[in-house]
Amino acid sequence: MILTSLDDDKAEDVVSIDLHGKTQMADYMVVCSGRSSRQVGAMAEKLVDRLKQDHGRICKVEGKDQGDWVLIDTGDIIVHIFRPEVREFYQLEKMWMTPGAPAEHA
Template sequence: MTDIPEQVSSDMLLEGILSSLEDDKAEDVVSINLHGKSEMADFMVIASGRSSRQVASISEKLTERLKEKFGTACKVEGKDAGDWVLIDAGDIIVHVFRPEVREFYQLEKMWMDPGEAVVAKI
């Protein structure tokens, strides 16, 4: 688990994550509420970058902003490859994909209920 100051709610963290993704032109951003589905996190955010370089850049800037704004030290996996980066921000798990890789794994289908609306504040 990552070190997140207790005064930072998962809703505040989610807002910061979505704002960062919007700033960096992430595409097809989806926020999935995991309350009642999993105890690993409160939310999962899935986004795409147009290239491996953009995926790595989006991920790097996101982790820098979370550390600067919230004091959140995130765990990051996959940044060097740039196909799929997983960012563990404690109460929120962020996945940033290249579109082809996202389509292959289809995490939204795994975690969203049938008919559940795509929820993102971007």
């Protein structure tokens, strides 16, 4: 559902990372980009609304007001929505991916 929502909102370079065995904070991490701060904020807002309405999930959200990097914590999945420049700077995918394993592009 998360990947569908992001795809519907034209998220770019969507990557899903399996966190099983790497951390207990979540099962998966999804990282994607929006073209502007406005798009990043809108994608985050729509995703949070869909999760609440369709699944009754109340998510923790950080960074929505700035729109450079929004973190959405659903409990078992963590979603990061970045502006491309900010995503390149932090390179979260490299930190969490298993060395030698390809990214799971959605």
